[in-house]
Amino acid sequence: MKPSAIYECLVGGIGQWDFTGDFVPCELLLTGEAAFPVLVSPQKQVLIAVSQFGKGRIVVVSHEEILKNSRFSQFLQNAVDWLRPSPGALVGVHRNFDSLSELLLGAGIKVQLGVGLIASSGVYCIDAYDDTQAKALVQFVKGGGGLLIGGQAWHWASQHGVDRVLFEFPGNRVTSMAGVYFTGNAVETGVFKVSKKIPEIPLTVSDQEADKIHTFVAEGGGLLIGGQAWYWASQHQDRAAVAEYPGNKILNHFGISILGMNIKADKYPAQLPMEHYHFRHALSLFQRHVDKEEPFQPPLTSWLQRLRQDCSAFLRIPAEDCPTYNSLHLILIKVLRRTGIPRVSKQCPVKSNSKEAVLLSLATELSQNTADCAALVQKPGDGVCLPPSTSRITVEIAGTNAGGTAWRSTGLYLPDGSTAVITLPCTAISAGLQVQIGCHSDDLTNAKELMRAPVVIRKCQVNCQNQSVSCLWGGLIYIVVPGGSQLGKVPIAVEGAIKAPFFRLGETCKRQWQTNIRHYPAPWAELATENLILTVPADNIRHVENPEPLLTLWDQITWAIATLAAAPAKFPRPERIVTDVQISAGWMHAGYPIMGHLDSVKEMVNVEHMRTTGLWGPIHELGHNQQRAGWEFPPHTTEATCNLWSVYVHEKVLGIPRNKAHEALRPACRKERIKGYLEEGAQLKDWSVWTALETYLQLQEGFGWEPFIALFSEYQKILTIPKDNPSKMNMWAQKFSLQVNKNLAPFFMAWGWPIKNEVSSELATLPVWEENPMKKYIPVKI
Structure with a gap:
């Protein structure tokens, strides 16, 4: 069940939470991924929480009186109903809870009173003051049981110390496994409203409270805070996490920031403070070595890449209202003016863990914080001044x-x-x-x-x-x-x-291109059609007398891509292919824009080359941009189905058959690949890239492109598509079979697809695919 559904189940029929009376509950602390509050007081303290552990479930209440008081009868019935692994499961109740037993019996729930935890129990109800059964209770919940537990830890804390509550209070030896803790903090009682949705976990502090938190710490308070900013950064790519991530609006004041990057999950050794990287210390060492023109020494040599990243992040924090930040900005500007911007190019590369790399990053970030970046530094005079x-x-x-x-x-x-x-x-x-x-x-x-x-x-x-x-x-x-x-x-x-040179098919005058536009001085040029824009070095196209044949061919390519994708002939947004001296991954990569190395320019702007040699790489990336989650089975098909567009375009537009479009599609290679895959047992772990593509090519060679186009169109209209690969693969096998009116279950099973029995039985009513190319590999039933 989704958390929202669980919450609705637990609060169903409850009008209000009446926490008045002689009992004083304690605050609950939630740390588990599956834990969430059911009731939070106006003071933002959790009073009731639920969680899950292993196969089981747990409900934690902040005082045992809640388990005895008839005012909570509706909630207790709801809780037991949710905790029970099956409707008729036995509910065991500790001997201290006679009233709870009577309440549940009155609701028609099968109860066994006064016994310890027994194997036949589906749910067990107990207080939080006895840890003699702690290990057994943990295993009970882990195996699928439900636990209803109540207690308060403020009295125990007064006897044993607040600092020992989380790890030594008896109830925490049980509930901690699900990320729920009793604390030594008492909670003010009252009558509370039932929230319409799951209350927010109070540990989530709003950045609007930053000033209060700063004052709290300044007056002697302690702050324990945690979080990650990489997800926020991925959703706000145009904003600086170090400056705008809500947690940093609290932390930056203390000289600490959470960066919008992740790190490798690993074990990291503890280091002595002087050995550990520190931004200000590393920056001080860097400045000293630059000023004295000394070679870098350890530990700075091992810190340079980290320093480069942190300088970039730091410079995104607004400095105008903070003298400390502003002074650091001035120091970095001084360093950069002293050294100048390093040379960097394909002929003069720079190592990432080097002084030059740090200076390049400093130059970029400082220029974005300076009104006139031309006055910041002088770049090396090795290029053409425009x-x-x-x-x-x-x-x-x-x-x-x-x-x-x-x-x-x-x-x-x-x-x-x-x-x-x-x-x-x-x-x-x-x-x-x-x-x-x-x-x-x-x-x-x-x-x-x-x-x-x-x-x-x-x-x-x-x-x-x-x-x-x-x-x-x-x-x-x-x-x-x-x-x-x-x-x-x-x-x-x-x-x-x-x-800059710019030519748009159907709009730009060919004569103006020849006489003026192609000679514009900018170093980069763009060639555009309705569906695609190419960005290439201007020197690569200045010799082109007439871009129209090239762009007409690209128009035909994009129309073919849209046809196979069952998409409108005009893309909602034109695709872009940008060439660069260096890209972040591979030879080319998909996205907006598609990025490619400069060496790929010649294959994209030469019509003769495109028609004779082909254009596999760029079409492969354009194919990536057409892939959809509903019929993709990552990681198996990520680098496979995109090649359907490469095959389609080469054959339909460029007139190049698949066996000549790419060497991996030569008949001998294909045959050997199938043989090797089957000899290894046709395991899905080996089904990827060219092997996975082979499955689709066999279908295409058997039934043509029309079923693919029809299915891609149909998938655009399906509202509910499963998330897991096995279910999605069964859906594809089922829909393709119905599309071609053939039983394709044996075909997909020969490829190792996890076809379910019910799907196989359903498809068995369709005609047999006599031409099944995998038929010779399917064992004959005797």
């Missing part, structure tokens, strides 16, 4: 967006270290638009070697009509339009930028 334009250039972008968040090209480029002023109409100010400089969006922070700075793009929110934006590394200028926007055509005026 002076910004002094004229005002007006362009128009599409402000209506039916797809996901989209980059709208302006055809303009901001030179390195320059500042542009972008003017937008008033209607666009509150529309959630962003200005983005640069398209090379891969973050290379974790790369072992750098051929460019780790982060080279800059984004800023449009919050005024005349928006100033600069970027140390320069880049093409984009307006980022949120999904669902309905702004129509948006005129934009830009000062300080230069024009």
